[in-house]
Amino acid sequence: MKEEILVLKKISKYFPGIRALDEVDFKIRTGEVHALVGENGAGKSTLVKIMTGIYQPSSGDIYLNGAKVVFPSPIHSQKAGISAIHQEATMFPELSVLENIFMGHHIKKSERGLLDWVEMRKRTKELLDRLEMDIEVDIPVKNLSVAQRHMVEIAKALSRDARIVIMDEPTSALTLKEVEYLYRIIRKLRAQGRAIIFISHKFEEVFEIAEHFTVLRDGKFIGEGEIKDTSPDKIIKMVVGRTLDKMFPKVETKPGPVVLKVEGLSKPGVFKDVSFELHQGEILGFFGLIGAGRSEIMQTIFGIDPKGEGEIFIKGEQVNIRNPKEAMDKGMAYIPEDRQLQGAILEMTIKDNITLPIVDKLSRVIFLNQPKEWEITEKYGKDMDIKAATWQQLVLALSGGNQQKVVLAKWLATIPEILIMDEPTKGIDVGTKVAVHSIMSKLAKEGIAIILISSELPEIIGMSDRIIVMHEGIITNCLDRKEASSEKIIKAATGILE
């Protein structure tokens, strides 16, 4: 009989300005693959961090095998048999594969003895064999590809012999073949009586591998149940909380002339021979797995990364953009993927953030024109409907959605003609998401050319006029809105050429 191994009761977690989890319940049994489902920002990763002792819950209890436990640090959670494969990079780039697997629990010859490198080497080889991976145990992890790194992460969890294995979006960087193979591993683990928490926002995967599910939305527990008793539609309803067409208020526009043309853009090892055209008033979607090179292409076009080979034309004129400033002067704006690291400056005020890219245009002789600053902040702050007590409030204290609105306001204040949006709705609540989508439609209607990078298939399909699909740095397909389907896109994204 399967027994409940890990139970979380009424877990809440607050951060300054953000309520990440609100009385969430969760339980998992041995020998079960349990899908934790929800959109980005629903609180899945926070819940994982609480289970692994990285975060402490603000309130609520954790029970392991029926006994109440507290995990004051990751060590405690690991000793209790919980191991996680995190979404973020948790590798030591300079250290070898072997060391990455065994860091924190190196094998010793005896209880008080020295490290047993021979044994660790043997076990690493075994692990890699089990995972059918053909890599040297001694090469530094920084030399591996994204997918290889992910497999090393899995090897790491296996090496700890964990009873509960948490996989946070394990397939996001894998090809179809690798995903199949991951499923095999997961089934093996399940047969051994381990509990696996499988986190994904891709429903196909959930129905393929899991037998039980829990849905989170906006940090709240929405529901749970057996996979066999439900349908994808039901889960989608629980995850999204509203029907899809309202999520994507797409306005049909007639694309104008070409404003951006990229020809044969290449950068060794990152992307190769990328060519596309972007029309005025069009939303051009870019879809691909992590590591497909989409952000890198945009950052090259925007002058953040050094220029590679190839040519870029703006309104028919060849340009040579060496830094973001020059890109801005050509009418471009780039809303980066990582809001907190690349987008906003958290410790500065809303006003200072909004006016940052245009600060040079706001100076009188050498002095900053402060009335003008207030005027612009007021205009774009209200346009974006940023919810804050004053414009002097630090961005840090805002919710994720409002932070993203600040970043949007900041770039719209530059009055761009070409707007590149890199995962603009990642990790924000549904309300703001819809707001961002309406803004996109409105901007496109006003004649702004938009590039939308997104890893969310519904968003790409719902918002784009055309969709470019990439796989490992190469464009594998370009689909029109009418001919686009999830199936075609996924195929192209995993490298199956038509």
Place this chain on the structure above:
Amino acid sequence: MNLIKRREFTLLILIIIQILLITLRAPRFFNISNFRDILDDTAILFMVAIGQMLVILTSGIDLSVASSLAFSGMSVALLNQYHPEISVFIILFLSIIIGFILGSFNGLLVAYGNIPPIITTLGTMSIYRGLVFVLSKGTWVSAHEMTDSFRLFPRIHVFGISSLLIISLVVIILFSIFLYYTRTGREIYGVGGNITAAQYVGINLRKIRYLVFALGGGICGLSGFLWVARYASAQSDTAIGFELQTIAACVIGGTSIAGGSGSIMGVVLGALFLGIIKNALPVINVSPFWQMFIQGFIIIVAIIINTVMSQRNQQLILKKREL
């Protein structure tokens, strides 16, 4: 792994070229007793540079090593002056303890006070140096105020090797074992390599940050005694500016200033490289006043080479990756 080994090999070749060039200028440089002198002269740098490396591995830096060394040296010299009856082995032990305490103070401020290492040690560099002055009331302890067993300790020879060099070799071996064969040693690399990842795998960051400073301090303490005994004088400006040499040895030896990579072998070779230059200057008739310049020059050149090499390496890897 491969990269590190190649790095050390390059350094070894460089040292051989260096010796050959100096010998061409001054043939008398090339003889066994001179090499023995170089090793004896560099023995303390080997040790303190290893202590420095531990700190740099965790992405820190310790500017207070020379001051700690001077403080420990002055303390034991005064102890020896006023209590000549105390055995030299007790003194040796005490010197390590004193250094360990000074290092612990740094470590506590960094690990528990969350003060950046550079600022902490910039402050304690001046505090410890000032304390040497307070302790000695501005006076010196000179050769005739020291007992013979104290003063001659580093010069005891076993099978023709000075005890100074033997102690240095013991430190090198002990710390090599510590770094490569213990969990804590490996965790030092982990902390410098990726702090987030280190936390995720359950490494106790504070413990590691504290420990590297405390251990480095212990080495400085021991070196303080050896320094004062070898040069037969303890002053308030003993070893002033020595911290730069230790940092230079690390950088030349390929320790990444950003933390997370570096090897003891590299640091020892880096120290040897510096030691040979220092020893060769008078032999090839260059004023010792050049030493500081050369050292600064080497630090900057080594930093530039390290950076350019690692950038090029990264690009090679990207190029190799097929699309």
Place this chain on the structure above:
Amino acid sequence: MADKNKRLRKLNITEWLMRWETMLFFILVLIIIINSRISPYFLNYVNIMNTTFNFTEKAIIALPMIFVIICGDIDISVASIIALCSVFMGLASTFGVQTGGLVLIGCLTGIAAGFFNGIIITRLNVPAIAVTIGSMSLFRGIAYVILGDKAFTKYPSSFAFFGQGYLGNSGIPFQLVLFAVLAIFFAIILHRTTLGRKIYAIGNNPIASRFSGIPVANVRLLNFTLTGFCSGIASILLTSRIGSTRPNIAEGWELEVITTVVLGGVAITGGKGNILGVIISIFLLGFLRFGMGLVNVPGKVMSIVSGFLLIIAILLPEFIRNIRERVFLGKEKIRRGYKDETSGV
């Protein structure tokens, strides 16, 4: 919303009392009172003006150092730049270069040295600490190579004005006036111009700043060059004041300059700080040292105090912040979080 903004700008007494600058100011007043107790002549106009000779040179370097540290960098080679400039001026002087030429050489050497640091740091993307440790040794090394154990002591008599002269009959040292002018200049740059805004942005988040089109590398390069330039000026003043150059000139000053800046409330992690705090801190430390001198505390012991002050200056704000957050902000933050979330959905 405009009303709310105005309301926020109104001074809140508790907030004001808890401000770092306010506390520094009270400590400064306290030190002045103690000093005048120890020596009745301390508050005498001539005396207090002359006291400033002891710290204006360091104060002048502290100004650009504020920019460097706000941007998250550090420069520990400043004292060596002073030595380098001083040696070049001394060398030029022995070849008969006159006062105007010496000043030019001092400034240009400083600019070149600062630019050297900055170009390596920003173009190769190496931590500032590593590079300036190297150049600290390199610059002073050049001074030793040129001077050895000798000294330059022959300077034109008119050169003495910079470090010893007064402004007319006012009794105000030229140094102090120069410092005041520079302080106003730097304050305007930091608090009223676009460059200042960029400096804060870089210190808080260099990546987002670069993504926003700010020339991060160039601003940092400018900071290091300015630091070199001001070190050159300090070198002119110091050389002129003591009338001689030895290679160990200004040794250990980097510690005092950095201590001054950090004590003035500039966050060592970057992004925070203002000129006013540092100016108060300059006088505070200057008068403190003078006071210790009055009671015959030796220089080495003063350096112990400097070291402790540096550490305390960093420990204390963190400590206060913790208490403040616990007392005032803790509850409010969570409450505000709730409000935002519910109104957002």
